Amino acid sequence: MATVVLSGASAAIPALQISLDLLRHELRRRGDADVRVFDLASTPLGYCQGEFDCWVKTPGLCRAHDAEQDIVQAVHDADRHVTVDAVTFGGYSYTVKRAIDRLICLISPFFEKRMSLTHHEPRYERAASWHALGWQPAPDPSIADTWAALADANALNLLAPHVGATVLDDTSRDAWPRAIGDMLGSDAVPGGTIVDRAALREAMRAAAIGADVGNGHPPRSVALLVGSAKARGTSLSENLAAAMRERFERAGATVQTSFAVDFLRDDRARQTAQAVAAADLFVLVTPLYIDAIPALPTRALTLIAEARRTHTTPARCAALINCGFPEPEHTRTALAIVRHFSTAARYTWAGGLPLGGGGAVRPDVPLDQQHGPAEHVHAALDLAVGNLMAGQSLSREAIEQMARSPMPDVLYRLAGDLGWRYQVYKNRLAQADLRARPLD
Numbered sequence: 001m002a003t004v005v006l007s008g009a010s011a012a013i014p015a016l017q018i019s020l021d022l023l024r025h026e027l028r029r030r031g032d033a034d035v036r037v038f039d040l041a042s043t044p045l046g047y048c049q050g051e052f053d054c055w056v057k058t059p060g061l062c063r064a065h066d067a068e069q070d071i072v073q074a075v076h077d078a079d080r081h082v083t084v085d086a087v088t089f090g091g092y093s094y095t096v097k098r099a100i101d102r103l104i105c106l107i108s109p110f111f112e113k114r115m116s117l118t119h120h121e122p123r124y125e126r127a128a129s130w131h132a133l134g135w136q137p138a139p140d141p142s143i144a145d146t147w148a149a150l151a152d153a154n155a156l157n158l159l160a161p162h163v164g165a166t167v168l169d170d171t172s173r174d175a176w177p178r179a180i181g182d183m184l185g186s187d188a189v190p191g192g193t194i195v196d197r198a199a200l201r202e203a204m205r206a207a208a209i210g211a212d213v214g215n216g217h218p219p220r221s222v223a224l225l226v227g228s229a230k231a232r233g234t235s236l237s238e239n240l241a242a243a244m245r246e247r248f249e250r251a252g253a254t255v256q257t258s259f260a261v262d263f264l265r266d267d268r269a270r271q272t273a274q275a276v277a278a279a280d281l282f283v284l285v286t287p288l289y290i291d292a293i294p295a296l297p298t299r300a301l302t303l304i305a306e307a308r309r310t311h312t313t314p315a316r317c318a319a320l321i322n323c324g325f326p327e328p329e330h331t332r333t334a335l336a337i338v339r340h341f342s343t344a345a346r347y348t349w350a351g352g353l354p355l356g357g358g359g360a361v362r363p364d365v366p367l368d369q370q371h372g373p374a375e376h377v378h379a380a381l382d383l384a385v386g387n388l389m390a391g392q393s394l395s396r397e398a399i400e401q402m403a404r405s406p407m408p409d410v411l412y413r414l415a416g417d418l419g420w421r422y423q424v425y426k427n428r429l430a431q432a433d434l435r436a437r438p439l440d
């Protein structure tokens with residue numbers, strides 16, 4: 001059985017190196033000799049820029065030429081895929097998420113419904129099973145639940161036949177070999193615990209609702225962070241952040257907008273993180289990448305959490321997460337991740353806004369000039385900014401308004417599929433290229 005390990009282990013996190021050694025030992029014990037480990041901590045790797053070229057320009061291949069080409073080929077060839085990572089707010093670290101975001105070339109852009117929600121069709125005949133081995137210093141069942149939920153959503157999204165997840169912590173080292181064995185041996189079917197869409201909606205609401213703070217202090221300063229990796233001026237997140245900014249400024253707040261790429265260069269990153277950490281209210285406006293926040297904002301949140309350690313004044317954190325599938329329920333795990341970040345960074349969680357069907361809102365026309373599928377977004381932002389400027393958490397009404405579906409999901413899927421077809425036509429490719437299998 002061929003196994004690929006995407007490892008975030010490094011000398012800086014000895015516990016992860018021990019976990020990786022135990023994993024190798026367990027694989028040997030099972031007689032699995034074909035093991036390839038990618039040491040991501042020491043591998044220069046670009047981040048996904050969110051332009052979907054790997055679907056509509058070079059179908060099945062990322063346009064960036066770096067180690068990810070080997071990684072994607074290895075995951076394609078493998079029977080089993082394992083990530084070894086330091087659990088970061090319930091999700092992957094920046095180091096590992098960079099590699100995971102770029103796996104979307106392994107699936108097809110076409111939509112289909114699986115386990116109550118829209119997903120993508122397979123590109124290849126088979127996929128590796130998905131296993132997630134996480135480590136955190138101290139036990140935190142709620143974070144461990146998010147890690148397991150993320151592994152399950154990823155496995156479903158990437159069409160893995162089986163899924164297994166575990167979180168190790170330093171209070172129970174004796175139990176690590178057993179936990180690793182169970183994670184590897186798991187034959188759980190991805191999405192097997194999904195009852196129906198209503199249950200997913202409940203999980204989304206639970207993650208989205210903020211702390212009950214009553215009427216607090218109106219924020220004087222607001223820091224908006226655009227999490228999209230797309231070029232400046234082309235992302236929906238940037239457009240949404242601009243519409244939020246206008247509302248906050250009209251209500252009298254001072255607003256600074258930063259971009260997740262600002263956190264890449266070490267010199268600028270710490271300065272930007274400090275500026276964000278000093279604001280009364282922090283709002284992350286981001287797309288969803290593989291069921292979680294993308295690699296770039298993961299790095300930004302890690303640095304902001306570090307910067308918050310030196311701030312003693314109370315501040316609040318909220319989020320707006322938009323996703324490409326029509327159902328806002330897809331954002332539930334990412335909302336939980338931002339909520340865990342909020343706790344780690346000593347913010348009060350003011351709640352999250354889930355926006356499904358991001359493809360129906362234009363990134364290039366100011367939001368307030370758009371009608372139809374954008375109208376519920378205006379209304380939700382009016383309510384949300386009103387709540388936040390009154391010192392409150394987001395109201396249920398604001399969250400539900402953002403989560404409304406402006407069109408039937410089936411229509412969205414149809415329009416989306418036609419959209420991919422039009423893009424390959426514009427790129428002078430044949431329609432059949434959309435289903436290319438360059439790695440077979």
Ligand SMILES: Cc1cc2nc3c(=O)[nH]c(=O)nc-3n(C[C@H](O)[C@H](O)[C@H](O)COP(=O)(O)O)c2cc1C
Nearest residue numbers: 050228235236237287288289290291323324325358
């Ligand atoms: C690498 C990658 C992974 C994605 N994964 C998901 C996903 O798991 N679920 C989903 O609904 N949308 C997913 N999307 C779609 C984006 O969330 C969607 O296109 C979003 O509207 C982009 O927002 P932006 O313009 O602000 O970047 C993904 C997009 C990319 C590029």
